[in-house]
Amino acid sequence: MVPLFYYLVLSAILFGCGIAGFLMKRNIITIFMCIELMLNGVNLAFVAFAAHWQQLSGQVFVFFVMVVAAAEAAVGLAIIISVFRTRETLNVDRVNLLKL
Amino acid sequence: MLHLTLFSLFGLICVAGAINLLAQRHPINSALSLIVVMGSLAAEYMLLGAEFVAVVQVIIYAGAIMVLFVFVIMLLNAGEEERSPGSRIALLLGVPGLLVLMGTVAWVLIRQNLGLVSAGALPGTPPAIGRLLFRDFLLPFEITSVLILIAIMGAVVLARKEH
Numbered sequence: 001m002v003p004l005f006y007y008l009v010l011s012a013i014l015f016g017c018g019i020a021g022f023l024m025k026r027n028i029i030t031i032f033m034c035i036e037l038m039l040n041g042v043n044l045a046f047v048a049f050a051a052h053w054q055q056l057s058g059q060v061f062v063f064f065v066m067v068v069a070a071a072e073a074a075v076g077l078a079i080i081i082s083v084f085r086t087r088e089t090l091n092v093d094r095v096n097l098l099k100l
Numbered sequence: 101m102l103h104l105t106l107f108s109l110f111g112l113i114c115v116a117g118a119i120n121l122l123a124q125r126h127p128i129n130s131a132l133s134l135i136v137v138m139g140s141l142a143a144e145y146m147l148l149g150a151e152f153v154a155v156v157q158v159i160i161y162a163g164a165i166m167v168l169f170v171f172v173i174m175l176l177n178a179g180e181e182e183r184s185p186g187s188r189i190a191l192l193l194g195v196p197g198l199l200v201l202m203g204t205v206a207w208v209l210i211r212q213n214l215g216l217v218s219a220g221a222l223p224g225t226p227p228a229i230g231r232l233l234f235r236d237f238l239l240p241f242e243i244t245s246v247l248i249l250i251a252i253m254g255a256v257v258l259a260r261k262e263h
Contacts, residue, residue, distance in 0.1 A: 002107045002217055004216065005214055007217065008209060009206075012205070021121060024122070024186070027178065030127050037134065043141070048148065052215070056224060056229065056232055057236070059229060060229060060237055066161065068247070071250075073165045074254075075251050078254065078258035078259040079258055081172065082259060
């Protein structure tokens with residue numbers, strides 16, 4: 001028996017690491033990986049709550065989150081490739097044409 | 101007791117992988133530590149009885165998505181990331197703000213007294229998930245298939261070389 005709280009703490013740690021990496025990292029691919037880390041943290045909370053309330057819909061929702069993450073990865077990596085083609089860099093600080 | 105031991109073991113591997121993702125400078129090392137995180141999360145799902153989700157996690161996340169990431173890293177020949185100075189206001193306001201936020205959330209959750217989860221509490225077998233997916237969630241399922249189709253076309257259009 002494990003308290004549900006522990007699962008939520010683990011999920012929060014993963015989500016927090018994702019946010020920290022999203023804000024601190026400079027490489028656009030690593031930033032993208034941090035988004036995946038945040039999605040994984042949320043998925044863990046979904047599965048833990050599904051077990052807690054005995055609702056299988058929570059696990060089905062995790063499946064949908066994964067599908068959306070796959071679609072997002074495909075489109076996002078294509079965008080990264082086209083950004084790299086035009087700017088010749090992966091550093092987000094150098095992709096700042098919209099910035100004053 | 102065994103459940104708690106396994107939970108702690110895989111949880112520690114998971115957190116170590118997440119911290120290593122942040123600490124590494126080279127994207128390929130970050131990608132490999134993200135695979136570690138996803139693998140240990142699959143073990144956590146298995147502990148909760150979510151078999152289908154665990155297998156899908158390994159196949160889709162650790163398999164398909166991470167292969168895509170590693171492929172793009174190698175395609176673009178990404179090197180070590182450059183360091184650039186961050187904002188000092190963000191550090192001064194952000195860290196205390198984050199601590200206050202996390203403290204508040206933790207306080208609320210502790211006061212709730214959420215109770216215990218036993219190992220394999222809710223068996224998410226493929227037949228059970230499939231029955232739910234193709235009956236109650238049929239419309240969302242079909243919509244996600246359209247979404248995947250649009251994503252594939254978008255990826256092809258965006259990554260195509262322009263002449």
